[in-house]
Amino acid sequence: MLAWFWNSFRVVLMSLGGVLLLAALAFVGANLWVLGKTQARIERDLPQCSVERVGIVFGTSNWTRSGVRNPHFDARMSAAARLIQLGRVEHLLLSGDNRTRFYNEPVTMLRDLRDRQVRDVDMTLDYAGFSTFDTLARARDVFGVERALLITQAWHLPRAIFIADAMGLEVMGCAVPARPVAGVWRLKVREWVARVATLGDLYLWKREPYFLGPLEPLEISPRGWEIQLDTPGGTR
Numbered sequence: 388m389l390a391w392f393w394n395s396f397r398v399v400l401m402s403l404g405g406v407l408l409l410a411a412l413a414f415v416g417a418n419l420w421v422l423g424k425t426q427a428r429i430e431r432d433l434p435q436c437s438v439e440r441v442g443i444v445f446g447t448s449n450w451t452r453s454g455v456r457n458p459h460f461d462a463r464m465s466a467a468a469r470l471i472q473l474g475r476v477e478h479l480l481l482s483g484d485n486r487t488r489f490y491n492e493p494v495t496m497l498r499d500l501r502d503r504q505v506r507d508v509d510m511t512l513d514y515a516g517f518s519t520f521d522t523l524a525r526a527r528d529v530f531g532v533e534r535a536l537l538i539t540q541a542w543h544l545p546r547a548i549f550i551a552d553a554m555g556l557e558v559m560g561c562a563v564p565a566r567p568v569a570g571v572w573r574l575k576v577r578e579w580v581a582r583v584a585t586l587g588d589l590y591l592w593k594r595e596p597y598f599l600g601p602l603e604p605l606e607i608s609p610r611g612w613e614i615q616l617d618t619p620g621g622t623r
């Protein structure tokens with residue numbers, strides 16, 4: 388009886404180990420697939436990023452849970468302002484979470500970019516960018532975006548580009564400059580999990596955006612440097 392029990396237990400452990408091995412291989416394979424399909428379209432040098440009319444900036448909190456300024460937020464805002472100044476993009480779609488009146492990522496982004504000398508007319512706020520998926524779905528279906536430069540951290544861009552591809556958007560990725568940040572490894576691990584979940588969103592349960600709405604095409608104003616080119620001493 389005891390021998391039978393241990394033999395059965397060993398078979399169960401071996402079966403469980405095989406399942407876990409297959410799951411691990413599928414997990415790694417899914418991530419490598421996403422990375423392989425997107426890495427060639429990620430630029431890490433801001434002046435070399437693709438020139439597009441629209442840049443999509445993904446929202447995040449400007450404060451961390453520990454109560455200090457979020458370096459990832461600062462990096463995205465700094466890069467977005469720099470891309471406008473370089474003429475790599477003409478207009479910024481600021482997409483973030485505004486689920487309650489006490490938390491408003493798009494307005495916080497707008498105020499920060501104002502301080503960085505970005506004109507209000509060069510920014511549009513998307514208040515229902517609750518996730519990367521929602522941001523890109525709304526960019527296409529609400530704001531009429533067909534092509535865009537995606538502006539966020541390098542570890543976030545593969546998933547964002549992959550989702551955009553699945554939605555039929557033509558995008559390039561512009562990775563914001565990175566500096567050493569404590570705990571960033573947790574975000575990278577979470578991103579590996581999120582990439583796998585994204586495959587389910589796109590191909591299994593056919594995820595839909597939380598909220599859409601009527602079409603509101605972006606109004607892109609002429610850049611100031613375009614007007615100054617013909618004036619004495621004007622520079623681009």
